[in-house]
Amino acid sequence: MAGWLRITLLAALAFVGCGFALLAWRRRWGALWIGMAGLLSAAALSWSGVEPRQNRDWRAEVARTVTADFNADGTVTLHNVRDFRWKTETEAAERWESRTYDPDAITSVDMILSVWGSPLIAHTLVSFGFEDGRHIAFSGEIRKEKGESYSTLGGFFREYELALIAADERDIVHLRTDARGEEVSLYPIDMPADLRRDLFLALLRLGNDLADAPQWYNTATKNCTTVPFRLLRRLTDGAPLDAAVLFSGLLPDYTYRLGVLPDGMSLAEIERRARLGRLGPATEDGVAFSRAMRANWRG
Numbered sequence: 001m002a003g004w005l006r007i008t009l010l011a012a013l014a015f016v017g018c019g020f021a022l023l024a025w026r027r028r029w030g031a032l033w034i035g036m037a038g039l040l041s042a043a044a045l046s047w048s049g050v051e052p053r054q055n056r057d058w059r060a061e062v063a064r065t066v067t068a069d070f071n072a073d074g075t076v077t078l079h080n081v082r083d084f085r086w087k088t089e090t091e092a093a094e095r096w097e098s099r100t101y102d103p104d105a106i107t108s109v110d111m112i113l114s115v116w117g118s119p120l121i122a123h124t125l126v127s128f129g130f131e132d133g134r135h136i137a138f139s140g141e142i143r144k145e146k147g148e149s150y151s152t153l154g155g156f157f158r159e160y161e162l163a164l165i166a167a168d169e170r171d172i173v174h175l176r177t178d179a180r181g182e183e184v185s186l187y188p189i190d191m192p193a194d195l196r197r198d199l200f201l202a203l204l205r206l207g208n209d210l211a212d213a214p215q216w217y218n219t220a221t222k223n224c225t226t227v228p229f230r231l232l233r234r235l236t237d238g239a240p241l242d243a244a245v246l247f248s249g250l251l252p253d254y255t256y257r258l259g260v261l262p263d264g265m266s267l268a269e270i271e272r273r274a275r276l277g278r279l280g281p282a283t284e285d286g287v288a289f290s291r292a293m294r295a296n297w298r299g
Helices: 003-025 029-048 169-179 195-213 226-235 248-258 266-272 286-293
Strands: 069-070 078-084 096-101 106-115 123-128 136-145 161-167 183-189
Touching: 069 195, 069 266, 078 195, 106 195, 106 248, 123 195, 123 226, 123 248, 136 169, 136 226, 136 286, 161 169, 161 195, 169 183, 183 248, 183 266, 248 266
Parallel strands: 078 161
Antiparallel strands: 069 078, 078 096, 106 123, 106 183, 123 136, 136 161
């Protein structure tokens, strides 16, 4: 939301609030309730009429979103795969690519969690590994405009569009481990081959849908965790609802209880192995970079 518009709205709310306070002080309860009902109705009508858009002045990292072509030979070609090389948390050498993958060659699915503040809240990435050693990570994100900052409250009220980003791990993971210095953990998820494939294709279809008809991000109902969770519920008999859907920092415990984390280890041992730490320079060899990320899980 533009700065001048935000200031205007705050001033209007302050004015209306003073009017309500005056009515309450004079004990004009009927007028107070009518005024509040009218305000809420006007806000609801105004809010429902706001449509998401594609043509804003986006920040570089969300300037494009992933789309896919479903090829006749069963492969898929992803467009707008982000492959930035981050110098700092705000500066990067920008690169967007098209890449082709075989959904039947998916060998692994990993849940990557990035914590930067409260341990209850983490950003969730889903990464797919392929027989040739390549990995591609998906992230549901707010699509920020240039100069725009994140507001949890604004995320409830249609302030941001939803972006689905597909990125090289040297970009999207390295940004969080090294450029931002966040606490990042990688958890291998035990998932049948057909479900791995279906989840991958469902994410690509979502990317195409968002390119055709943008949607609003929502802090509680349409975010980095709920997007893949909803897809999984659609593809299966339904993963049980849990507080971890809202408090994504609880996902390790939730997935452990579901029995989809590595067998034969306590949750504490799994969490110890999952922690990535700083990864060092993002090398030109993407396969080697992704393999090194998973060193704790080999053997």
